[in-house]
Amino acid sequence: MKRERSRRLAGLATFVGTAAWLLAWGWAGRGASQQGEEQPLPGRVVIDVDAPERALYRIAIPNLLGGGNLGSQGSDVIRNDLMLSSLFQVLDSRSFLANLEQEGLTISKTAWSSVGAQGIVKGQITQSGQTIAVEMRLFELARGETPILSKSYRGEVAQLRGFMHDFANEILRILTGQAGAFGTKLTFARKIGPGRKDIYVSDFDGNNMFRASSGKGNAMLPSFGQTGGVWYTMVTPSGSFITNTKNREKPVISGSGLNVGPMICNGRVYFSSSRDGNSEIYSANIDGGGPTRLTRDPGIDVSPSCGPGGKIAFVSSRHGGPQIFTMNGDGSNVQRVTYKGSYNQTPAFCSDPNNPVIAFTARDGAGFDIVTINLKSGEYKRLTQGQGTNQDPAFSPDCRMVAFASSRGGIFISNPEGLNQNKVVSGAISTVRWSR
Amino acid sequence: MVQIRAEDLRPPTLLGRRVLTGKMAVGGLLFALGAHLLVPATIALMLAIIAATGVGATPTKVIPEDKIVEARFVKLGQKLDPKKLPNRKVPVKTTAPQPGVAVSKEMDPPKPKDPKPPPPQHAEENPLLHLGDRAQQFAELQQKQEQEGDPKGIEEGTETQAKAGDLYRGQLVSFFKRGWTIPSTLGDTSRLTTRASVEITADRHVGEHTIVKPSGEPLFDQSVEDRFNELRSLGTTLPEPPPEVAEQFSGPWTLDVNFIGKKL
Numbered sequence: 071m072k073r074e075r076s077r078r079l080a081g082l083a084t085f086v087g088t089a090a091w092l093l094a095w096g097w098a099g100r101g102a103s104q105q106g107e108e109q110p111l112p113g114r115v116v117i118d119v120d121a122p123e124r125a126l127y128r129i130a131i132p133n134l135l136g137g138g139n140l141g142s143q144g145s146d147v148i149r150n151d152l153m154l155s156s157l158f159q160v161l162d163s164r165s166f167l168a169n170l171e172q173e174g175l176t177i178s179k180t181a182w183s184s185v186g187a188q189g190i191v192k193g194q195i196t197q198s199g200q201t202i203a204v205e206m207r208l209f210e211l212a213r214g215e216t217p218i219l220s221k222s223y224r225g226e227v228a229q230l231r232g233f234m235h236d237f238a239n240e241i242l243r244i245l246t247g248q249a250g251a252f253g254t255k256l257t258f259a260r261k262i263g264p265g266r267k268d269i270y271v272s273d274f275d276g277n278n279m280f281r282a283s284s285g286k287g288n289a290m291l292p293s294f295g296q297t298g299g300v301w302y303t304m305v306t307p308s309g310s311f312i313t314n315t316k317n318r319e320k321p322v323i324s325g326s327g328l329n330v331g332p333m334i335c336n337g338r339v340y341f342s343s344s345r346d347g348n349s350e351i352y353s354a355n356i357d358g359g360g361p362t363r364l365t366r367d368p369g370i371d372v373s374p375s376c377g378p379g380g381k382i383a384f385v386s387s388r389h390g391g392p393q394i395f396t397m398n399g400d401g402s403n404v405q406r407v408t409y410k411g412s413y414n415q416t417p418a419f420c421s422d423p424n425n426p427v428i429a430f431t432a433r434d435g436a437g438f439d440i441v442t443i444n445l446k447s448g449e450y451k452r453l454t455q456g457q458g459t460n461q462d463p464a465f466s467p468d469c470r471m472v473a474f475a476s477s478r479g480g481i482f483i484s485n486p487e488g489l490n491q492n493k494v495v496s497g498a499i500s501t502v503r504w505s506r
Numbered sequence: 507m508v509q510i511r512a513e514d515l516r517p518p519t520l521l522g523r524r525v526l527t528g529k530m531a532v533g534g535l536l537f538a539l540g541a542h543l544l545v546p547a548t549i550a551l552m553l554a555i556i557a558a559t560g561v562g563a564t565p566t567k568v569i570p571e572d573k574i575v576e577a578r579f580v581k582l583g584q585k586l587d588p589k590k591l592p593n594r595k596v597p598v599k600t601t602a603p604q605p606g607v608a609v610s611k612e613m614d615p616p617k618p619k620d621p622k623p624p625p626p627q628h629a630e631e632n633p634l635l636h637l638g639d640r641a642q643q644f645a646e647l648q649q650k651q652e653q654e655g656d657p658k659g660i661e662e663g664t665e666t667q668a669k670a671g672d673l674y675r676g677q678l679v680s681f682f683k684r685g686w687t688i689p690s691t692l693g694d695t696s697r698l699t700t701r702a703s704v705e706i707t708a709d710r711h712v713g714e715h716t717i718v719k720p721s722g723e724p725l726f727d728q729s730v731e732d733r734f735n736e737l738r739s740l741g742t743t744l745p746e747p748p749p750e751v752a753e754q755f756s757g758p759w760t761l762d763v764n765f766i767g768k769k770l
């Protein structure tokens with residue numbers, strides 16, 4: 071038995087040894103062949119070119135066919151939208167070589183590639199009285215002459231701008247995977263005389279501006295409600311109260327002391343109040359009932375602002391100068407956010423939970439500027455510098471644009487790096503808020 | 507009377523067998539045991555005496571713990587005030603001539619059509635007019651810092667020393683990379699690679715190219731096509747190879763280029 075076992079063991083050892091030799095031989099051979107592959111063949115070299123720069127997408131938007139002036143008005147809306155997004159270079163229509171009438175809603179690839187276009191927007195309006203039918207197409211030359219997006223609209227002439235904003239949003243959705251925020255609205259306080267402000271609402275591009283407050287008092291610090299309407303603060307000789315456009319300027323939240331800066335989220339109204347002697351952050355039901363104090367600190371707490379996940383950003387002077395803090399919607403988990411800058415205020419969240427960024431007004435020298443901070447990395451970015459006083463930032467719902475009030479005379483929109491700054495509303499403006 | 511036998515006069519040989527007696531065996535065993543036990547017993551006795559009396563003991567030295575000093579490679583730059591906000595990043599406009607722009611010594615530079623009249627005497631230049639120029643200069647200064655490397659190296663390089671062939675490959679990478687742009691509408695392109703093959707003519711011009719393996723994203727592939735077309739239409743020549751590898755890159759040859767995307 072023992073002899074048999076030892077014979078088997080010897081056989082096994084021989085097998086293992088042979089296999090190990092074979093493996094080692096094969097490994098060495100493979101390594102040698104790999105080395106041979108890395109060596110360039112005579113007359114043939116392989117190089118890796120990586121990390122390309124990004125350039126604006128070159129898009130051609132000729133006037134929509136038909137509809138008289140409506141054709142140019144419609145294409146102007148899309149041109150302006152895409153330009154403000156800071157992702158596109160809208161090509162000058164004077165450079166177009168294509169025969170637009172002959173092409174109709176199709177394209178000739180050679181005619182458009184020769185002017186450097188990567189994408190082409192085509193459209194046609196058919197008008198019948200005050201009713202219009204609009205056919206829109208998006209082509210991408212790299213994908214051929216078949217449209218990658220087609221959409222039809224039908225409605226009143228006055229709806230044309232809305233149709234164009236919608237198609238611009240669709241263009242962004244097709245090209246980037248995330249729809250745009252064109253067609254959204256801004257609300258802001260605008261100085262209309264000495265010591266007097268009113269609340270205004272406009273399209274994000276500054277069009278269709280109208281006054282939302284009554285014009286009978288001093289209205290300020292507006293924000294959009296969750297179900298429509300605009301909330302704001304009315305300051306009267308007898309005190310201040312919070313109201314909204316649905317209540318026709320009747321007090322919704324009032325009481326002793328100052329009650330200012332409403333912000334609506336989590337189904338509640340967040341505001342700051344000095345009803346208990348010191349300025350603190352409170353929340354209340356939408357009807358103004360059930361006010362709850364959220365902060366308890368000897369410092370001044372103001373400017374609540376809603377963020378993703380029910381988070382609230384606010385300004386507090388509890389550590390000296392005003393700095394940005396965040397907390398949960400119930401006032402728990404207070405965390406300091408900003409440590410740079412001596413006077414930081416008016417925070418505004420980016421509403422994308424995957425992009426945890428807060429924009430705020432900052433001062434570390436003479437004037438105020440717009441700065442953002444990434445809550446994950448702690449990275450600060452200054453959007454304005456040496457361009458007058460810039461304050462009260464607001465993110466667009468897709469976080470691709472930042473609007474802010476500037477002493478350069480109105481509301482400016484830029485990208486989140488502060489580039490491509492364009493004035494969209496003129497006037498002496500404060501407290502800009504972007505609809506969701 | 508002592509009797510001497512004949513074998514007593516012969517020297518002992520290995521062939522002669524000696525008879526081992528019992529006395530001899532016991533004596534040898536005792537000697538071996540004594541030799542093996544005596545030496546360690548003596549040493550043990552000495553150690554016991556030293557331990558008991560403390561004579562000859564050397565004082566133990568207290569060895570201080572080694573302090574670990576963390577070494578880091580310090581980045582080139584300046585100390586920032588932790589309380590100060592960063593400056594706005596100003597995009598740097600390139601001041602280098604466009605690729606393909608011929609600069610000839612023979613050609614006279616074009617003269618301006620309407621030369622500006624000379625400024626009046628004692629005129630002061632308005633510094634506000636040149637604020638943008640200065641901002642541009644500062645922005646360029648901020649971005650370009652001196653760093654170790656090879657004067658013939660490329661900005662994207664990671665090594666400080668290289669062979670002649672490596673340097674030329676780096677120059678080829680720069681040649682194709684500069685001016686290659688992808689549209690900003692593309693998101694994360696780090697997983698995209700377009701493999702292209704391009705003919706290089708004997709006079710180092712970019713010839714015909716083919717996309718050997720597309721990336722699957724037409725816009726990305728188009729950006730590669732655009733880059734080759736641009737180089738061809740401008741008639742730009744590849745950089746001259748160093749003499750050490752000139753033979754390898756002489757005459758028409760084929761270059762394979764992998765165009766790889768970038769993370770957002």
